[in-house]
Amino acid sequence: MKLSNKTKVLEQGEMTFAERIYLPAIVGGMGTTLKHFFSKKVTIRYPEQKRYLGPVFRGHHILKRDEQGAERCTACGLCAVACPAEAISMVADERKKGEEHLYREEKYASVYEINMLRCIFCGLCEEACPKQAIYLQHDKMVPVFEDRSEVIFGKDKLVEKMDNRYLREGWK
């Protein structure tokens, strides 16, 4: 049954004289490789050069602050529940008087830890978060760790720095 007109029947006949002395084809082939020799290389030298991985890449986690610089996270624990790898754990605490500029809600996470060996970067925490507090950054990867003591990332490594705010494409 013919499905399309794209089929091409190849007939392998006897080679012509030019084909049988090989040399014309060899010279042609060498021309092709020489063209590639001078063409632009596709290699990206990774650690020095990084490639843009797109706006939806899921990299290093970040705990966002709001415009006033207060942490958005209210330690509801939904991210920990959503996490299929059980990588997230937290300790909730009550906001004291005078800490309004630090935490947006009355409850906050005094400890927030992600085990980077368990994390599978699925992004379900980001989807579960009702306060838009946790995000997986599209432009930053989790740095290499060399020791097991380094794999649990606490708030010092996760909370957004005000002088280096995270902006995703499409946000204002």
Next chain:
Amino acid sequence: MEITSTLFTAKAIYVGVIFAITLGVAAYSTYFERIIAAFMQDRVGPDRAGPFGILQPLADAVKMFMKEDFIPSQSSKWLFIVAPCLSMLTALMTSAVVPFGDKLDLGGDVFLDLQGIDVNIGILWVFGIVSLGVYGILIGGWASNNKYSLLGAIRAASQNISYELAMGLSIIAILMLSGSLSTKTIVETQQNGHWNILYQPLGFVIFIVCAFAECNRTPFDLPECETELIGGYHTEYSSMKLGFYLFSEYINMFISGAVMATLYFGGYDYPGYEFVLDKFGMNIAALLGVGALIGKALIFVFIFMWVRWTLPRFRYDQLMGLGWTGLIPLSMFNVVLTGATMLFTVNGEGSNWMTVLLSWAGVAVMLVVTAFYSQSQYKKKKLATA
């Protein structure tokens, strides 16, 4: 006595320098092979060890030495060790007769020939040593006590023997032109631009194809055909013994490039030789000649690599067919053609251009006639089957 001792020292230094150059070129060939391969595949190749990766050969050597030196328990131990050394030895010995340059004036009527030994059988020496080189592979394959190694070794042996015939026949035409087996004389007859490539286009094509086969390079690298034979004759080898095999292949490439330059591209001749000789004297001219020869040899090394990363490998029967039914008749025709051109121009004064014309015309006529003949055969076959 004084003269001899100066000459002896100078010669010793010369041999050492050539040895070092050969090894250096071979070491960097491995690096450039990878770079060229990468470039032809739109990659950048090794670039981590040092700037542009130029310390890569060093890193490779360290790796080779650090690996476990394994000897299979059922192998012939001594032969297994001797084989790679033999490969290396024969690879290095070939360069002895290649004239790397003209004479150097050392002062006090002492002249140093920039050539290891000027034997009157020069080119036969190359052939003898190259044929010995097969032993390195053959003994290695045999001593490994491994079917694949042995198959690779047998392939290497039969391939080298087959292609040596065509190579030898293509050399005969050169000998007819220069009238001597000495490589020095062959180069001297080519001075001032009378390069043999002008008179021997067909001979050169035959020679370069055979050189590929002799060096076991793609498209003739059947002895180490990975798809069929694992690693071929060096399947069981590891560490620096394997390194020696790989290294000797690169030395062979460089030396065969130098031999091709000697036989067909005027050796150490270069345009403007007379000018340099007048202006700067004999020594500078000779040293530039050395540079010219090494440059030519390196161009051939590049061509070797270029072909390797372009062509797939032959099938074994195709290889044998090409050698026995293609190249040997062709080289015989080349001998006849050379003889004919010499006969026609024997009385002509300033007949160089005539010789060149006749040599190329002869090849063209041969191609046209063969093309017509094969076309008629093709038609006949088609009629017969239809």
